[in-house]
Amino acid sequence: xxxxxxxxxxxxxxxxxxxxxxxxxxxxxxxxxxxxxxxxxxxxxxxxxxxxxxxxxxxxxxxxxxxxxxxxxxxxxxxxxxxxxxxxxxxxxxxxxxxxxxxxxxxxxxxxxxxxxxxxxxxxxxxxxxxxxxxxxxxxxxxxxxxxxxxxxxxxxxxxxxxxxxxxxxxxxxxxxxxxxxxxxxxxxxxxxxxxxxxxxxxxxxxxxxxxxxxxxxxxxxxxxxxxxxxxxxxxxxxxxxxxxxxxxxxxxxxxxxxxxxxxxxxxxxxxxxxxxxxxxxxx
Numbered sequence: 001x002x003x004x005x006x007x008x009x010x011x012x013x014x015x016x017x018x019x020x021x022x023x024x025x026x027x028x029x030x031x032x033x034x035x036x037x038x039x040x041x042x043x044x045x046x047x048x049x050x051x052x053x054x055x056x057x058x059x060x061x062x063x064x065x066x067x068x069x070x071x072x073x074x075x076x077x078x079x080x081x082x083x084x085x086x087x088x089x090x091x092x093x094x095x096x097x098x099x100x101x102x103x104x105x106x107x108x109x110x111x112x113x114x115x116x117x118x119x120x121x122x123x124x125x126x127x128x129x130x131x132x133x134x135x136x137x138x139x140x141x142x143x144x145x146x147x148x149x150x151x152x153x154x155x156x157x158x159x160x161x162x163x164x165x166x167x168x169x170x171x172x173x174x175x176x177x178x179x180x181x182x183x184x185x186x187x188x189x190x191x192x193x194x195x196x197x198x199x200x201x202x203x204x205x206x207x208x209x210x211x212x213x214x215x216x217x218x219x220x221x222x223x224x225x226x227x228x229x230x231x232x233x234x235x236x237x238x239x240x241x242x243x244x245x246x247x248x249x250x251x252x253x254x255x256x257x258x259x260x261x262x263x264x265x266x267x268x269x270x271x272x273x274x275x276x277x278x279x280x281x282x283x284x
Contacts, residue, residue, distance in 0.1 A: 042066070042253040049249050065253035073228060074257065077236035084146050084232060085214050088153035092210055093203055095154065096161035101191050103162070104169035105177065115166065121159040126152070130223050137224050148224040149232070153214050161206050168202035169195060208265065215262055233258045 041049060042065050044058045102108075103115050129152075137148040172195060180190045218234040225231045237254055 038252050038256055041249050042256050044249050046247050046249060065250045066257065068250060069254045069257060074236065074254070076229065077231060077233045080146055080230065081215060081232040084149050084153065085211060088150050088214050089207060089211055091150070092154045092157055092161060093206060096158055096165050096206065097196060097199065097203065098191075099158075099162045100165035100169050101195060104166045104172075105174075105195065118159050118162050122163065126156045127219060129156075130219065133220065134223050143224060144226045145230055146225075146232075149217070149221055152220045152224075153217065157210050157213060161210060164206060165199065165202050169199055172198050211265060212262055 037055065040055065040057070043061050043063070044052070045062070045064075048058060099118075103111060103118075133152055134143075137143045137151075142148045176198070177190050177194055180194045185193065216234060217232075218238075221232045221235050222238070225235070237251070237258055
C-alpha cells in the first residue's frame with residue numbers, strides 16, 4: 001500500500017512542481033523585464049533608440065551614457081543619499097530598539113495605550129504633513145540641508161519599526177534575561193548584552209526594509225531641499241529628466257546607477273532578511 005501511495009502521489013507532485021516553476025518563470029519575466037529594458041536602453045545611443053525597436057540589441061555596446069552621468073553631478077547626489085541614509089538608519093534602529101524593549105519586556109500601566117498609539121500612528125499618511133514639516137524646517141533653520149531630511153525619515157518610519165521589533169523582542173525567551181539579572185545585570189546591561197544581540201536578525205530586517213524606503217524617498221527631499229548641493233539621488237533623476245528630456249538612454253543609465261546600491265544591498269542581505277522574518281514568525 002505504501003508503494004501504491006507513492007505511485008499516486010508522484011504525478012500530482014510533479015504537476016504542482018512544474019506549475020510552481022512555470023509561475024516562477026512568469027514572475028521572473030514580469031519583474032525582470034523592466035530592468036532588462038533599462039539596461040538595454042542605457043547601452044544605446046539616442047539615434048539608435050529612436051530608430052530601432054524597444055527590445056532590439058544595441059549595434060555597439062557602449063558605456064558612454066554611464067560616463068556622461070558620472071561626469072556630471074552624480075557623485076554629489078550619491079554622497080548626499082549615503083549620508084542621509086546612514087544617519088537616518090542609525091537613529092531609526094537605535095530609537096526603535098530602545099522603544100521596543102520596555103514595550104516587549106516590561107509590564108506597566110501605560111504599556112498597552114502607548115503601543116496602541118504607535119500602531120495608530122502607522123495609519124497616518126505622511127504626505128499630509130508636508131506643509132507642517134516644511135514650516136518647522138524653516139523655523140528651525142535647517143531648510144535646504146540634508147539635516148531637514150533626517151527628521152522625517154526617522155519619524156515616519158519609527159512606528160512600523162517599533163511595531164515589528166516589539167513583536168520580535170516579545171518572542172525572546174525571558175529565562176535568558178532573568179539569568180542575566182540573577183548574575184547582576186541591570187535593565188541597561190541586560191538590554192545591551194542580552195536582548196540587543198539576540199535582536200540582530202530583526203534589526204537586519206528593519207535595516208534592509210527601511211534602507212530601501214529612505215533611499216527612494218522623493219516627496220520630502222523635493223519639498224525640504226532646493227539647491228543641487230543638498231539634493232539626493234531621487235531628485236537627481238527628476239532633474240536629469242528636465243535637463244535631458246529627449247535623451248532617454250542617458251536617463252536610463254542614471255536610473256541603473258541609482259538603483260544599483262539598493263539591488264546590491266538586497267542581494268547581500270537577503271539571507272538576513274529571510275532569517276529575520278522567519279525568526280519573528282516562529283517566535284511570534
